[in-house]
Amino acid sequence: MKTLTHHFILPAVVIVLGFSAIYVLSNYLEKNRVVLPENYDDTDLAFEGRRLKGFALGAEGLLADWYWIKSLQYLGDKFVKSEMESINIEDLRNFNPRLLYPYLDNATDLDPRFMVPYSYGAVVLPAIDPEKAIALAEKGIANNPEQWRLHQHLGYIYWRLKNYEKAAEVYEKGSRITGSGDFMKMMAAAMKIQAGSRETARAMYQQMFDEATDPQTRGNAQFRLMELNSLDERDAIRSALEQSKENSGRCPQSLQEILPLLRSVKLAGGHNFKIDNANNLVDPSGAPYLLDQQICDVKLDPERTKLPQS
């Protein structure tokens, strides 16, 4: 009996009590954790990637991955902490993500062939600091002259900045790289003729959506395509409203009245109008379009749509 107590019960009691103490202490320590100042997340980075290179025991790639993950978490945390329902992806300066560029810069200094930070930077940085966006894309091109997609990223940045001449020049250069395909030539021409058109934007975002490897870039391109589709849909709805008004001499009571007219409309990009279960005409984000009968015009539902109010 004494042996049983010594060999089994006593150690079991110690283990159970030990874990109980650990459970209590863990919660206590968690509650009494030192609260870091609000701007702690924005403290300047301790290391510069270019200085670490050669002194990381060959694990530069692993460190680059770490900085890449940090850059995603950094911006994600900013969005979560802001508790904003919708984010204006055209302008992210309100979030003050000042360390995003250093994170991406460090990742690409440590591993200059790491492509995703360049494409992520091209999509996100123009909304924070366009000069830094250009600097990152140009660095990518300098490090990887054989990668035509980096020219595509840089061209996209210039296009967003409405610097169509420069964008055309970049697309032109990229189109000369082996394997770049027709898209770069097409964009180079489009920048010269119809840079600000919806067709050019659609081609740009469709290409981005088809080729993106990271969900952020893909999601952004999908959102932009939805926005373009909605603009096309609203144009078609306006025409139908005009036609209906001409035929009946009054503005329709609801958008459902013009559904027969819309059935024959062919929208750009081959997409169709969406109708929900309640027979409402809905925008690409799934929110019903609203009819403003006073001016007989269609508009987005500001309460429910995820699309920008343009």
Next chain:
Amino acid sequence: MEAIHPFRRILVISKNTFREAVRDRILYNLVVFVLLITASAVVLGELTFGQEARTIVNIGLNAMLLFGAFISIFVGVSLVSKEIEKRTVYAIFSKPVKRSEFVIGKYLGLCLTLLVNVAVMAVGVSLALLYVGGGSMAGSIWGAIFLIFLELTIITAVAILFSSFSSPSLSALLTFLVFIIGHMSASLRDLAAAMGSRFASIIFDGVYYLLPNLSHYSFRTEAANGLTPSGSMIGGAVLYAVAYVAIVLTVSILIFSRRNFK
């Protein structure tokens, strides 16, 4: 009685060293490695936004080197000292076994252990890559893995050298320092040249040629980008490893031969 060929004696010692390593549960580190890679494969998709294949290569190959380096250092420094401590060395040298055969046999036995270790880890990384859809990398990483193995063979030789004249703990520390400096020697040399200091240049040139330049074996970051080492790089790395190991083992044998076990 027919004399046994020296190669056969070396082979017997290596086999025994490998068996001893297995008995000492050295290969248990593989369990930790497999858990690490499995966890990486499951978790990284969320964390890296679609870059899981690349990150698995980075984590896998760096962990492979780290685990291998620990085995090379800690098992390497105890290879000889354990035999002395247990006094089994006296029994061995009472037989017609030369000290050089003993050192080389021990070295090759540990290299075999490392080879098995690295090969199993490499299969683990390749399977994880197949799981996350990085099939093309599952094949392309093997060149970088071979370079890791070559690096470990150099570290093992260095560990044996230090253990031939020093205590196990000091030998482990010195080998670890060689591992660190060996990775930085090329960068330190460039830094000294950039500083423009003649004295620093001489010192770091000396370090560069005296210590193993392990940056020749670092192809992990490149492998994570889907690149493969060229034939000339692998060939050069093999020759460098053979030359360096030959020098270090020769010095080890010289020192070990002068020790008195009578």
